[in-house]
Amino acid sequence: MKVLITGSEGQLGKACVDLFRKSHEVIPADIADADLTLKNDIEKIFKSSHPDWVLHCAAWTDVDKAESSRVEAMAANALATELLVDACKKIGAGMTMISTDYVFQGDSSTGYAEDDQRDPVNWYGETKLKAEQAVQGYGQIVRTSWLFGHGANNFILTMRRMMTENKTIKVVADQTGSPTYTVDLAEVLLFLVNNGTPGIYHGTNSGLCSWFEFAQEIASISGYSSETVVPCSSQEYPTPAKRPACSVLKSSYLELLDCPQRPSWQDAVKRYIDSINQE
Ligand SMILES: NC(=O)c1ccc[n+]([C@@H]2O[C@H](COP(=O)([O-])OP(=O)(O)OC[C@H]3O[C@@H](n4cnc5c(N)ncnc54)[C@H](OP(=O)(O)O)[C@@H]3O)[C@@H](O)[C@H]2O)c1
Structure with missing residues (x-):
């Protein structure tokens, strides 16, 4: 395709x-x-490429800045997705969009299933909910959380930079989620695009931890003492956008399609750190 x-x-x-x-x-x-907020730009790229499928990874991802740039964030996430869905429908192309656990309030004690009622925790979550609504019934929505990967600044790189500075790092211990490589x-998305079944899916690495436990794992794999990291509460680390206490995304629809199990988050962190050590 x-x-x-x-x-x-x-x-x-x-x-x-x-x-x-x-x-x-x-x-x-x-x-x-x-620029996906511009209908003309989308028409041009569809005309020149005539895709069979659109994998929509683009988004406004600055969660804190979304609070003060509400119109721009809504356009980049919701309007862009609406325009893309319209363009896909016109030529019969399939569509997969990436969403987030922030479409939920984050106060669950057990985590969120695919069909749980959405109630965004912050403005970024509101913009992604609108994007989900544009795709729902036509394409695939894949929610994920706590992403890390090559080519961008991320939590692992930030922690490692602070660890080299011999600082004691306070890390939030009352938010739980699944770090995802x-x-x-990408393997889950390839499976879903090949499968083609529309619906809502939850794609994360397996297992759960707090940001504090995530940081401890990074320290251990990187050869730093676990004492470089100390736990703190969310109240000690205020941010413009509210963060969910529970980012846990329970998956059952991927399993119904026989999608291979995702590796544990610890395994994923180890592979990522090994690969950046080799760069
Ligand atoms: N990062 C996470 O922890 C996380 C968690 C849950 C879900 N997600 C979702 O996962 C997806 C991928 O996230 P990511 O971390 O890979 O994002 P990312 O690194 O910020 O990449 C997003 C890309 O989209 C581009 N973009 C932004 N506005 C655009 C527009 N109007 N037209 C065309 N391109 C535009 C950005 O360009 P500029 O850099 O120039 O703006 C950037 O290259 C997103 O849908 C995000 O909402 C992310």
Whole structure:
């Protein structure tokens, strides 16, 4: 298939371009190729590439700045997705969009199933909910959380930089989620695009931890003492956008399609750190 991958310069987009190239014809597109908030840009790229499938990884991902740039964030996430869905419908192309656990309030004690009622925790979550609503009933929605991968600044790189500075690092211990490696999520997305079944899916690495436990694992794999990391509460680390206490996404629909189990988050962190150590 010809697969148009939006956000191809982003951390997930890069991993998807690398993987999908092995079995599909890939058309990578980032904002320099097409600003997805502009109908003309979408029409142009559809005309020149005529995709069979659109894997929509592009998004406004600055969660805190979304609170103060509400119109721009809504356009980049909701309007862009609406325009892409319209363009896909016109030519009968399939569509997969990436969403987030932030479409939920984050106060569950057990985590969120695919069909749980949505109630966004912050403005970024509101924009992604609108995007989901545009895709729902037509394409695939794949929610993920706590992404890390090549080519972007991320939690692991930030922690490692602070660890080299011999600082004691306070890390939030009252938020739980599943760190997810873009390389592993790209495998899930390839499986789903090949399968084609529309619906809502939850794609993360397996297992759960707090940001504090995530940081401890990074320290241990990177050869730093676990004492470099100390726990703190969310109240000690205020941010413009509210963060969910529970980012846990329970998956059952991937299993119904026989999607291979995702590796544990610890295994994913180890593979990622090994690969950056070799760069
Ligand atoms: N990062 C996470 O922890 C996380 C968690 C849950 C879900 N997600 C979702 O996963 C997906 C991938 O995230 P990511 O971390 O890979 O994002 P990312 O690294 O920020 O990449 C997003 C890409 O989209 C581009 N983009 C933004 N606005 C655009 C527009 N109007 N037209 C065309 N391209 C545009 C960005 O360009 P610029 O850099 O120039 O803006 C960037 O290259 C997103 O849908 C995100 O919402 C991410």
